[in-house]
Amino acid sequence: MGYVWDFFAVARNADILLAGLGQTLLLSVCGIAVGVAIGGVLAAMRLSGRRTLSWPALAFTEFYRNTPPLVHFFWFFYGLPMAFGLTLPPFAAALAALGVQSAAFFAEVFRGGILSVETGQWEAGRALGMGRARLMRRIILPQAARRMAAPFVERSFELVKTTTLAAALAFHETIYSAMVIVTQTYRPLEVYTVVAGLFFIVLFSASQVAEWLEARGRRAGAR
C-alpha cells in the first residue's frame, strides 16, 4: 500500500474545521442545558408518586431511549414543517432534537441518583419535621449529586458525540465542515482522522477535568 498522507490539505482548511468545532461545542453546551432542564422536570414527575405525572414521564423516557436519535433530528427538521407548517433553522431543530432526546437520559441519571440515597436519610429528615422540598434540597440532593456525577459526565459525552448527527440537517458543525473540506480536497482519510483527533482532545481533556472535580468532591465528602 503506497498511500501518501497529506495533512496539509487539512491544515489549509483549518479555519473551516475549527469554526465547525465551535458550532459543535455551542450545540453541545446548549443541548446539555436544555436536556438538564427538561430532564429535571421529567425526573421530578417520575418521582412525584402520582400516576398522572409519572406515567407520561415514563412513556416519554422509554420512547426516546428506544428510538434512534437520527429519527428525532429528522422529525424536528423535516417533520415539523410538514405536520405543523413550522420550519426551524438547522441549529434550532438540532437543539430541540438533542435537548428532548438527552432529557430522557438525564432524567434517568437524576432519578437513579436520588433513588440511590438510602431511605434512612429520608426518614431521618422527616423525623426532624422537615418538609419535602427542604429535605430534598438539604439532605437528598447533596448526596445524590455526588453519585450522579459520573453517569452525568458519561451522558454528556454521549451527547457531544450525538451532535454530529446535525450534519444530516446541513448544520455547519464539525462533521459537516469536514464533508465540505473533503469535497474540495478529496482527502477523507486525513480530514476524518483530524476530526477524530479533535473530538478526542476535547472529550479527553474534559474527562480529566471531571475526574479531578470528582476526586475533590470525594475528598470533601470524606473529611
Place this chain on the structure above:
Amino acid sequence: MTVAGDVVLQVEDLHKSFGSTEVLKGIDLSVRRGERIAILGSSGSGKSTLLRCLNVLEMPTRGRLILDGEAVGKPAAGGGTRYREAELNRLRARVGMVFQQFNLFPHMTALENVMEGPLSVLGRSRAEARRTAQRHLERVGLGGKAEAHPARLSGGQQQRVAIARALAMDPEVLLFDEPTSSLDPELVGEVLGVINDLSEDGRTMLLVTHELGFAYHFATRILFLHEGRILEDGPPEQVLKSPREERTRRFLDRFTAFRF
C-alpha cells in the same frame, strides 16, 4: 403546660396494616409526661411499626393519635383519618426519633447534623443553632468531635450524635428504636449510658430494646408486644419478674443471661 404526670401522648385503637397483613391490631396506650417506657417483644411483633406510627413515619390504618390533647389528623369519610403534610411535619418536630441505623447525614459534620433541625425546621439563627448544637454534643460526650464527618466516627459515637440531633429539637417525646442493636458489643455501654443520663431531664421516652437489664433499670414502665397487641403493661419489677402471661414468660426465658 409541662406538668409531669399529665397525659402527653394518647393512642386509641391503633391499627396498622401493610397490604393484607395487619401488623398492629388495636393498640391503646396512654403515655404520661416524664414516663420512660421500654417496649419489648420478639422480632416481628410490631415494635418498630408502633414507634413509627407514633411520629407518623407510618400512617396508621385506623385509630387516633392525640399529642398534648390535640388529635392528629381529621376524620375522613369512611372511618379513616386524613393527615395534612404540614401538620405531620409539626408533629414530627415534637416527637423525636433515634434509629437503629443512626441515619446521620453523611455530607455534614457532627455539628451540622445537630444544627440541621433547629436551622431548617425551628428557624433558629445559625449562631444560636451552633451554640445549642455544641452544647448537645458536649452532653453526649462528643464536644471534641464537632467538626468530624460521620464516616470518621465509631458506631457508638455516631449514635450519640444522632441522640444529640434528636435532643436539639427539644422534643416532648423521644423515641428510640433499638438504638444499640447495630453496635459492636463493646460500644453498647457508652450509648446506653448517654440514654440513661437523659432520665434526669424528665423527658418522656419510649425505647424499643432487647437489653432487658437496661430496661429494668431505666424504664418506669414496660410494655410487652406480641403479634400486634400489648400483652403486658406495668412496672419493670412486675413485668420482668412476675409476668401475667405465659407468652411473656417464654419470651423472657429465652434471654438465658437474664438475671438481676
